[in-house]
Each structure stands twice: as structure tokens, then as C-alpha cells.
Amino acid sequence: MGDYLIKRLYYNGIRYIFGIPGDxxxxxxxxxxxxxxxxxxxxxxxxxxxAADAYARVRGLGAVCITYAVGSLKVANTTAQAFxxxxxxxxxxxxxxVKERHW
Numbered sequence: 001m002g003d004y005l006i007k008r009l010y011y012n013g014i015r016y017i018f019g020i021p022g023d024x025x026x027x028x029x030x031x032x033x034x035x036x037x038x039x040x041x042x043x044x045x046x047x048x049x050x051a052a053d054a055y056a057r058v059r060g061l062g063a064v065c066i067t068y069a070v071g072s073l074k075v076a077n078t079t080a081q082a083f084x085x086x087x088x089x090x091x092x093x094x095x096x097x098v099k100e101r102h103w
Contacts, residue, residue, distance in 0.1 A: 002031040009037060009090065014063050016040050016055060017092070018048040022067025024094025029065070045071045049078025049089075056087045065092040 009017070018040045021029045032039050042048040045066045056062030062082075066075055072093045082089040 002028045005092070006031060006035045006037060009061075009063055010035070012061050013059055014061060014090075015059075017063045017065050018042055018051040018055070019065035019092075020045050020048060020067065020071060022071050022094060024068045024096060025065055025092070026094075028092065028094065032065070039065075045074035046078060049075035049082075049091075052089045053078055053082045053085075053087050056082065056089050057085075061088050061090070063090040063092060067094045068096065 014037055016038050017032060019025075020041065029039065040051065042051060045064075048064045048066065052062035052064035054062070064075060064078075066072055072091075075091060079089065079091060081087075
């Protein structure tokens with residue numbers, strides 16, 4: 001799934017993805033390292049969201065990659081801003097796998 005997503009993002013003009021590596025997106029980050037898309041790590045998730053929004057305004061499409069829970073919540077405002085301004089931003093958020101969900 002990750003490889004397909006990366007190919008589609010690249011095909012649609014994404015050359016940089018902004019974000020913060022975290023536990024549930026580490027596998028995807030590894031796939032990004034082996035792709036033509038470059039990763040821009042930011043100080044926090046909100047900064048990544050704003051960077052992806054700015055990139056979308058300049059290039060036509062932006063992407064942010066963050067982890068589950070707090071990481072996702074920290075891009076809520078940046079996502080709302082991008083939506084309000086009709087700035088196309090893809091949010092890639094990790095989540096616990098099936099094995100992590102069973103107690």
C-alpha cells in the first residue's frame with residue numbers, strides 16, 4: 001500500500017513530504033527513504049502541516065506524514081486552514097496495526 005501511495009504522490013507532483021517520524025509511520029518513512037520523494041523533518045507536526053500547505057499553494061499539491069493520536073491532532077488547525085483556502089494537502093497518518101489493537 002505504501003509503495004502505491006508513494007508512486008501516486010510522485011506522479012501527481014509531490015517531490016517533498018513534510019512531517020515527523022513516529023512509531024506508527026516508521027515503516028512508511030523507510031519506504032520514503034527508498035523513493036524519489038524527499039522527507040523534510042520539521043520541529044513539530046503543526047509546522048509540517050503549515051509547510052505542506054505552503055508547498056501545495058506553490059506546487060499544486062502538498063503532503064504531510066505524521067503519527068497516530070497527538071501527531072494527528074496537531075495538524076487539525078493546519079488541515080482546516082488548507083481546506084478553507086482550497087489548498088490540496090494529503091495527510092498521511094499512521095495507526096495501530098491489527099496486532100496492536102488486541103489486548
